Structure formats: structure tokens, C-alpha cells
Amino acid sequence: MTIESPTRHTVKTYHRARFRGDVATAAAQIGEGFTFRSPFITSDSPTGHLDGLDRLLGIVTSVELISELYGETEATLIYDIRTAPAVGITQRTAEHFRLHDGRITAITLIFDSAPWQAIMAAAGPTAPSP
């Protein structure tokens, strides 16, 4: 599972870029007809789902990769996103990627939005969303 396949290379490049706030590098891994879906966002533009990334990263203290599994044209990462004590959420996340010609054509992000719903309701419309 540690062989550097094109799928693994693209997904890892995207994942690392996203969590250091490098939108250009993350977007460069996105292919034609891309779709994104999470509990909070549905987007079909290459970077629409990365809007507000800086605000999210402003409260993230670490990202711990728990699992990475790769197929020929898909991958699933499981990771914990830890946030600052003031937020206090550890978001266990599953991220499923579909790829075509070495580029990401679909991402589905799965996590429990319930803790965020409570925080966003309390903080109002300027709260960061994951």
C-alpha cells in the first residue's frame, strides 16, 4: 500500500496542499467535470470547495492520517482534524476521491456535522466551516 501509484501521488499532493493552504497546488490536481460534496458544501467548480480554507486552517492545530487506501482510479483517506481548544472539535473525516487520467474528478467528504452546527449557530455567519 506504499507503492507510489499515480493515484496515490495525486491524492497525497492534493491532501498536503489543502492542509497547508496551498489552493493553487490543490486545484492543479483537479480534473474536468469535478464535483465536491460534503455535509456543508456542494460544488462543481475546481476551487469552490476551497473557499474559506484559510478560516478553517486558522482553527486547525493538526491533521492525523489514520488510513489511506488506493485503487486504480479511486482512494479513501481517513483522518482526524484537531482544532484549537476554543473550538474543541476533533473531526474524524473520511474523504473519497475518484480520479480520471491522474486528476481528481470527484471528492466526497464524510464527517459528523452535528458539533459544527452547534458552534456555527452560536457564532453566526462568520464562523469557519469545515
Added chain:
Amino acid sequence: MTIESPTRHTVKTYHRARFRGDVATAAAQIGEGFTFRSPFITSDSPTGHLDGLDRLLGIVTSVELISELYGETEATLIYDIRTAPAVGITQRTAEHFRLHDGRITAITLIFDSAPWQAIMAAAGPTAPSP
């Protein structure tokens, strides 16, 4: 990704048994020191997380497998659980398995609990929980 490895065999056997309500076959895939974690349940008994399975299956109309990826000692399934119109939830789910000696030693279930929280709050303590 369709080679029948021991990991794949155990995980598929568990998955199918769970969704037809066959607790005995599901539990037979569980190994020593098992832990289970989901947004609603933390359990370390072989079948504690399967309590109330009948109530859940009573509202499930179909399970659509979206992705299955296998490593040597782990696996991740992504699937949609569709529920009866009265419930109206399609629960996109990620299920991560760790295995040892061909048996499942840990399951982490990731899904958005927010829609269920609302339903359970409205229905009270007898509502089925996923």
C-alpha cells in the same frame, strides 16, 4: 481490487450479514479486543454495536455500496443507506475496519449524525438509531 483476499472476505461477510440482520454471522467475524466507534455508539463488546439492529433495518430500504478498498489488515467501505420515506434520510457512510488474523478488531463508522439528531429528538427514546 476484486481479488478475494482474507481481509476482503471477512469484511464482505460482515457487511452482508449486518444488513440482512444476521447478528451471529456478523459477530463471528469479530476478533479479540474489538472496539467500535460511531457518532452514537462506543462499544468494546463483539455485538454491543449491533444492539437495536432490527429497529434500524426496519427503516432501511436499501444499501448501495459506492466504494470498497482493501489493504492487508484494513479496509474502508463507502455506502449510502436509504431509509423509508417517513424517515427520508440517505445516510452516506464510511466504515473503516482494522483486522488481525482474519478477524475484525476495530470498526469506525463515520456519517453525518445531524439529520438523525433531529429525528430522534422529535421521536423520543424509542427511535431507531443508525
